[in-house]
Amino acid sequence: MSAPAAGLYDPRFEHDACGVAFVARIKGGPSHDVVQSGLQALINLGHRGASGADPESGDGAGILLQLPDAFLRRATGFALPPAGGYGAGSLFLPADPEARNECERLIGAACADEGLRILGWRDVPLDLDACGSGARAMMPAIRQLFVATIGLAGETLERRLYVLRRVIERRALDAGYGRERLHVASLSSRTLVYKGMLTAAQLARFYPDLLEPDLTSLLAVVHARFSTNVLPRWDLAQPFRMSAHNGEINTLRGNVNWMRARQSRFRSPHFGDDIGKVQPVVDEAGSDSAQFDNVLELLAMSGRSVEHAVMMMIPEAWHKNPIMDAERRAFYEFHAAVLEPWDGPAAIAFTDGRLVGATLDRNGLRPARYLVTDDGLVVMASEAGVLDIPDERITRKWRLEPGRLLLVDTEAGRMLDDGECKAILAAAQPYAEWIREGTVHLGQLEPQSQIPPPDPGTLLVRQQAFGYSVEDVELLLASMVHTGQEPVGSMGNDVPLAVLSERPLPLFNYFKQLFAQVTNPPIDPIREHAVMSLVTSLGAGGNLLEQGPAQAKRLELPHPILSNADLETIRHVTQREFPSATVSMVFHRDAGADGLADGLERICRVASEQVRDGATIVVLSDRHIDASHVPIPSLLATAAVHQHLVREQTRTGVGLVVETGEAREVMHLALLIGYGAEAVNPYLAFETLGDLERRGLLPADIDAVRAETIYIDALVKGLYKTIARMGISTILSYCGAQIFECLGIDRSVVDAYFPGTPSRIGGVGLDVIAAEATARHDRAFPETRIEAPALEDRGEYRWRRGGETHQWNPETIARLQHAVKAGDEDAFRQYVALADDSSRTLKS
Known part of the structure; x- marks a missing residue:
């Protein structure tokens, strides 16, 4: 019982x-x-x-x-x-x-x-x-x-x-x-x-x-x-x-x-x-x-x-x-x-x-x-x-x-x-x-010189399509290059949850990572660094019930973050054990929720076909967006393909790489890996670093190449911290482990694409997810542009007029200060009413 x-x-x-x-x-x-x-x-x-x-x-x-x-x-x-x-x-x-x-x-x-x-x-x-x-x-x-x-x-x-x-x-x-x-x-x-x-x-x-x-x-x-x-x-x-x-x-x-x-x-x-x-x-x-x-x-x-x-x-x-x-x-x-x-x-x-x-x-x-x-x-x-x-x-x-x-x-x-x-x-x-004969290390491969060149002329458009904001560029990416680690904050998060926000936020924002507690301690990624590892691999897995050289045929990566050059090297690897295929994760702008569902079905079907045709590495890519094609949220596409191949029992026959312009911070990469990606190439973040250099927003002694290295190192440090919070020591164990809860996603979406993930309150379905992706896309590709294009300053981390609403804002702070300084009980009641009233702005 x-x-x-x-x-x-x-x-x-x-x-x-x-x-x-x-x-x-x-x-x-x-x-x-x-x-x-x-x-x-x-x-x-x-x-x-x-x-x-x-x-x-x-x-x-x-x-x-x-x-x-x-x-x-x-x-x-x-x-x-x-x-x-x-x-x-x-x-x-x-x-x-x-x-x-x-x-x-x-x-x-x-x-x-x-x-x-x-x-x-x-x-x-x-x-x-x-x-x-x-x-x-x-x-x-x-x-x-x-x-x-x-x-x-x-x-x-x-x-x-x-x-x-x-x-x-x-x-x-x-x-x-x-x-x-x-x-x-x-x-x-x-x-x-x-x-x-x-x-x-x-x-x-x-x-x-x-x-x-x-x-x-x-x-x-x-x-x-x-x-x-x-x-x-x-x-x-x-x-x-x-x-x-x-x-x-x-x-x-x-x-x-x-x-x-x-x-x-x-x-x-x-x-x-x-x-x-x-x-x-x-x-x-x-x-x-x-x-x-x-x-x-x-x-x-x-x-x-x-x-x-x-x-x-x-x-x-x-x-x-x-x-x-x-x-x-x-x-x-x-x-x-x-x-x-x-x-x-x-x-x-x-x-x-x-x-x-x-x-x-x-x-x-x-x-x-x-x-x-x-x-x-x-x-x-x-x-x-x-x-x-x-x-x-x-x-x-x-x-x-x-x-x-x-x-x-x-x-x-x-x-x-x-x-x-x-x-x-x-x-x-x-x-x-067996390892000498079968395992190939990424560093042993001939570097690929022909990589997709940056396109400064379309950078802003693509940043808008993927939901970049001024804070993403200046507070996150620039800070990671300046300090060599992800920025940290305190005092909690006083903006609305993604499901309650009036802005079209990335799907990543609907997920929260679990953390170890009660009898299950988190670990210190600095003290325990010697027993932790981000080493991962790509390729087809062998038969678990046998031992032999075939099981050693893997392409080993030092960590799951791929530079543009790394990805092109993998795409053009000459070893016959590692043929790759690329699947585009976009849907038509006018198709709405049905188009998103059809797009997910298509990439799952094509991924299966590529595996059957012998591909041992499948790259999910959103590079090919344009005025007519909206990027499918990379997390949704990754989880959909991973779960589809698990159900088909072909997932271990292929390594899954995500080439995406959407991922730029540690949590984004952790989510993609946690839902099945063995490696991630955040190509648009790398291009943004180059733009920071051109705009003079990097230290004088750091060029775009050096900035990319520092940024990758910061992501690596962040991944160590992230998996350690759940008491996990290796990225191999974290990959596909789904150590998350979603807050504000409908059960039908969870059951279809994120099975096993708790969603305790329900929320948005594919219709809203498609609408939010399209809204970001429309900001990048408006039918008529009436103002100079610029990144939005959403004010997620700091209050900005016209930005995201905050529990602590100039009005609440001013009323509290006045109440304390003047001993004004009415002013304090006004402050309390503002702080407690979430019905209008749905702050948390």
């Missing part, structure tokens, strides 16, 4: 902050002591979990163990194949008997279709007095399922069970049983999960199995959940099937979109024709942690080790690490072209039932401590002291450092530290050779 979206509540924004731990033994055999130690660690992490208004109904707690074969043989009452030759599942089923029977019939049919035989079901013993009334009211029926097939064991059986589970989940969803009604907590020949909407202290009492002496394991992963802004659910308790996560995935929307886009390229000898059965990979009804686990499973089932998969999803900071060895650097560089990081504060415990380990995010924004004892017990937890172990028994004790990995191999009976584990993986394939 879960709460639907209502009012300002939306389950998409559910996150949690938790306690996580694992206990593993590297000497001796499976024992109940490991289970008890895991449960004790969980209890001692209980303060990191939480409960709701009913203190006995927890946010969630659970434990993941190796499959306890001896215990299950005694407890089931029916014959089981040899250990490793059968799978056991822990399932949450509907409490209603009729619905439960329907789900079990569905599961039986899926097993038969996948060539697996149901050995039997087991009702899991429960102590209902151990949990609160709220948890009992939402409690599912909890049963264990046992399946097997002749001739399958080990990895082959594990993969078949994975496919079976995905088939069950898809069929259940089609039958109206979402994950909150039918949830497969685990289905494996190696692991078993016990979890629920419980507190840490309740888990062992609720599941009496956990107290049985013959329930043994070499490892235990435990998790206590604290929901920061989410309603607890049984299925969202952790551990999930391969991981337990304390943290938040800040880039989740982008990660999910990119995973959906990659699916059409999935091919794997491990799955064969079954690859379609495991799609879609991500269950978007799950939490961010659950969706992380979905992808981790797929990577591990496709032939990679679980630690390899974790290193792909949560890579350490490597771009600016001068002491990293070449092999490890090549490993990360190769995989950066394969999968973008799942970025955000995270401490992850993971296991495949044989290996168990943990890692931290590259910033180390979640705590993790570990120790090793003289008898081979390894304990990792969100804090020290989760088990009472005498100091004389501890042979090693330390913290897990940012980006570092800890791994225990229970089969080999050894612990691998970060360096050893990563050295083994880095040496497994010739990653450096």
